[in-house]
Amino acid sequence: MSAIGEQAALLQHEWRTNPRWAGITRDYGAHDVIRLRGSVAEEHGLARRGASRLWGLLHSQDAVPALGAVTGNHALQLVKAGLHAIHLPGRHAADPNLAGHTDPGQSPHPASPMTQMVRRVNNALLRTDQAGQAESSADGTMPAVVADAETPAGGAPDAFELMKAMIEAGAAGVRFEDHLPSDEESGHPGQQVLIPTGQHIEALTAARLAADVLGVPALVIARTGARTASLLTSDIDERDHEFLTGERTAEGFYRVEPGLYACGTRALAFAPYADLLWLETPAPDLAAARAFACVIHSQYPDKLLAYSCSPSFDWREHLDDTTAAGFREELAAMGYRFQVTTPATVHALDEPALCLAG
Secondary structure, X not given: OOHHHHHHHHHHHHHHHOHHHOOOOOOOOHHXXXXXXXXXXXXXXXXXXXXXXXXXXXXXXXXXXXXXXXXXXXXXXXXXXXXXXXXXXXXXXXXXXXXXOOOOOOOOOOOOHHHHHHHHHHHHHHHHXXXXXXXXXXXXXXXXXXXXXXXXXXXXXXXXXXXXXXXHHOOOEEEEEOEOOOHHHOOOOOOOEEXXXXXXXXXXXXXXXHHHHHOOOOEEEEEOOOOOOOEEOOOOOHHHHHHEEEXXXXXXXXXEOOOHHHHXXXXXXXXXXXXXXXXXXXXXXXXXXXXXXXXXXXXXXXXXXXXXEOOOXXXXXXXXXXXXXHHHHHHHHHOEEEEEEOOOOOXXXXXXXXXXHO
16 A cells, blocks of 8 residues: 555544544545655644634533634633633734734734734733743643634635645635625625535635645534525525525526525535534624524434624623523523624723633
């Protein structure tokens, strides 16, 4: 057997026997991964340790809370509060007020806005760790950084390169959306435009391939915007047909029926290709969370879920004190192991949001 064959056999055995990869579908083989690896293997230790630690926490704790950060200093504040995971929200990555921001001692890095954000945050955490301040987290270890990724404009090849860049910057996990990056492309301000189900599966597969090529067990996270999105770029995928209304816009987009059912149906299609499925609601909604979890776990009982609340509402308007106090525990009981709240602004963390952080 050739050297490539031996490496491929070992990798295939790893996929088959390691519980980390239980329930994960790969539309490629181990030989494909080995052929794409260079002769010199880089370690990418920051992403590797973060991914392994986050995966361990997801399976050893009822829930892993995370709050959003944008700058390194902001991330340090969250970690000092005892958080083991940090979420970097995509909507702030291209913020003109932050595009040129650098934390003390950090030089700008010529990369995508989100990759720059990941690198800034991780560098700030590393400097603190190297200074021996033991503030990287409550137990002295580096927190896991999970970052958002926009839908790659170039499809699977761009998803591969984006995931690769994120891991190189130190991301432990990356969340991929199933809609166009902005409503500017749709001609319908405020409306998200979904991409076909199969196209998003290709992006998730490419992201997994990139992580495998780099040898890092980074988490691939899938989020669908089907609950609110009413437009679709193409009707090429039969899985999307039941949601078509039969109408098209002047720009050629297909109109679809949004809703929780569409959200769950799409998430089921993404489940074999993702480590976590992400649900986001416009208000804290235990009923919606329960319905989504029931749909997913009816076919994938062990699939991990992530829950994120939008910051654009008043928590007290939707939850009484008793419900708010048990909100996190209720979510955890449904299988939402990763619980994220991202502040509406870089400088604001309101007290109700902190209830998700424990």
